[in-house]
Amino acid sequence: MIPATARAGIGSWPARAEAWLDERGRPAWIAAMVLGFIAFWPVGLALLAYMIWSKRMFSRSCGARSAMSRHVAWNSSGNAAFDAYKADTLRRLEEEQIAFESFLQRLREAKDKQEFDAFMEERSRTASRPAADADA
Template sequence: MTSATQPVSHMANPGWFSRAEAWLDNRGKPAWIAAMVLGFIFFWPVGLALLAYMIWSKRMFSTSCRKSMKSAGFGAMKSSGNAAFDAYKAETLRRLQDEQENFEAFLARLREAKDKAEFDQFMEERAAKSQSDSQ
């Protein structure tokens, strides 16, 4: 057996730690947190070691919702294998994106109108106050 085949055979049969890490990774951050809490409950150095490992490996802070959704198979542009459905999905996503942009533009106009109305009211109150002070 050559040295090149040793890492392959080692990777084919990972140790208990690698299997446990993969099992927790498949279940996400809540599983890591639950394991850490149980570690603190049963034997506090284990919980502390898990916390240190989670921080050191950036498991505690690096996973975002978008990344988890993509890894779970919720990718919006993933092909289904059916060309007609993929075309329908692409058109629907494009339409929804347009509706979202239009709605965001509407909200921006609404905020601008509200700001202008509040500013106009402030200016009117200020003008009325200055007129009453000058009389």
């Protein structure tokens, strides 16, 4: 006879597996699908269908952020002041993340411009050298 706690654990493994994959993002879902195709093709096909049906395949928000937002939406503390504070803090953190990603993008663009300018300067120096050599 299986204890009740073990039976509850057996029934909840799909939800735990889904949460585990959501925490790791889209690459984990794709890896699970590929492994499913390798092990037994209907499992991979079922995972692919589920990913398309649940919009995990094409959404940009699959991952820790969406898992966190679902967790926040489902687990209210019951204290309105704390829930407002938590929502405000999460909103502020998301804004900081967006600002930081924008900062990183500007850094990448500045580095790319610097590398391109160096390339063009080197190219103009090498282009002017053969002309000077031909005159001599």
